[in-house]
Amino acid sequence: MSNPELLALWDASANAPFAPTVGKDSQFFVGFTLLLFALMLTSLFGLNRSIKTLPLYGIPASLAFGFGSVFMICAVGVYVPNTAKMCTTQPLFRAISSSARQIQLLLRCISFSTKAHVRISPEGLRFSTEDGSTMEAAVLLSKDLFTTYTCNTPHDAASEQEEDNIHLPFFQINLDSLLETLNIFALSDPAAAAGKRPGMAGGVDPYDAFASHRLQRHAGINNAFASTAPGIQGLCTFTYAGPGEPLSVHMSEAGVTTTCELTTYEANTSGEEIPFNRDAIALKTIMRSGCLLDAIQELSGMSPSTLTITATPSTRSGPDLSLAASGALGDALVEFASSRAHDAPILETFICYGRTNASFTFGLVKAAQRAMASASKVSLRLDEEGVLSLQFLIQNEEGRSSSEGLTFVDFRIIPLVEGEAEEGGGSDSN
8 A cells, every 4th residue: 555545544534433333331331231131041041951942042141241241341441541540630738848847847846745636728737736625736837838839629619608618628647657757857957966855965865866877877968979969958748638548748858768658537626726815915925935935944943833924014113024833842933024225125025904814734834845945936925814825936947038937836725723723832832
């Protein structure tokens, strides 16, 4: 055949595409019908086996079985690719970050509980932990912390008056497992390897130092002769396929990769927060977070059980804010003043219209030490019911502007009633 004849045949076949006698959508039904018909003929032939019934029942049964099997195989071939296509659809959530250390630092601030609730939204990942119903903490990992952030949350346009987060994924994970996963490659950062943790002897965690040394030795990290190009950071990828699926964390750096799938659990809470009345503020002060951390560490030496926060309106004489702790070893008091005599006052903002005091379990306030150590400033507020709100401002490494480079970690603590505070102090003093 010459080339013109082949081209003519090609054009003719393109204009008249092949169409099977039995359509793809009908092949499954036809195949199932033929197999059922073959089964009936086989049963009739089995009841009356003879040469006479062979062409009447046996041969038609064989033909029906053969054609039915072919149609069923073709039908399965049509539906399997569709199923595979459904399985390869985009996950519900996917985010990529080039700094696992920053995410780990923020999550450690609320790691006083082993379980964390996760809510995925177009604005970011919100992690929250709680200690019973007396304290809760939350941090929002904004989408600006990630180089790539994709959230394919379902939307229901039936009612625009419904809450925006009613369809957002909400589940529970093991926070300790997530931190251990992020800790694998975060230790490759020299700053992380020399990082200090509250409560460690000398301020250095020996496990972190050993793990960092081992990772650098085997992976060639921070090695001048390593094949990794300078300035190239590892990648951390979060993936969540949908309800009931695990939260996948894939990390790669310096030729080393690891994948961890964290089991997700159904959230055992409705997502309600501890109520804090922003319209009835009894005390509001903004101070350097390091000063609050020093005060808590100083008071913890007395092994206190309660912490009392007292505030009075600004006066020229006397303190404006005081932290009093009482415990088995005695009482201790730390006072702060909002004096403007110094260039860098401790209390940058202080608003108090009348004498205010509230008592809290010291261990709950101490649980915010990691956030105090990581933050630059803290906003301490008390509402008229005595609920304590601690909002820590943490500077991010990946922020591209002053607004994007900030993350807030929120703590809310329920106060002790007068009877509980007096009973706690009396039992410890005996």
